[in-house]
Amino acid sequence: MGLIARIWRGEEGLARTFWGWGFAVNVALKGVSLLLLSMAGQRAGFAMALLAYLVFMIVYQVFISVAIWRSANRYEGYKGWPFMAKAVVLLGAIQTVFSLFGVG
Incomplete structure (x- = not known):
């Protein structure tokens, strides 16, 4: 549970959280679906x-979106990366809502 808690709190780092747990895991989950x-x-x-x-998958999306957002809040490097990560989270949430309700 320690790793999951660290990811949830945004302590795993923005790159690892976004690309590893957000992107790569989502690609694998989409393949299974x-x-x-x-x-x-x-x-x-x-x-x-x-x-x-x-x-x-919906529960995971909420989990990883919160984790990416929190990780972006902790990021101390170039300020464009957390902005872009949060933008992707927002766009992903909008896309998920639209797909759930058959819009678009």
Whole structure:
């Protein structure tokens, strides 16, 4: 739990949090969701697994968005990086809301 708590508090560093836990983990999670989506039509159990996984992904998005924001607040280098990281978080939140409600 120590690593998760450090990430949540923004103590892991902006680059590691954004690129490692934000970008790379999200790419992997999206790949798993595409796999589940492709299997959802074959068996009823996969549809339930996909639904549970989508709930997990929403929870993870909230978690990592807060972590990136907090990490950006702690960043002491070039001020453009935390600004851009926060912009990506905001744009990602907007995109998630739009996709959940079928807008766009």
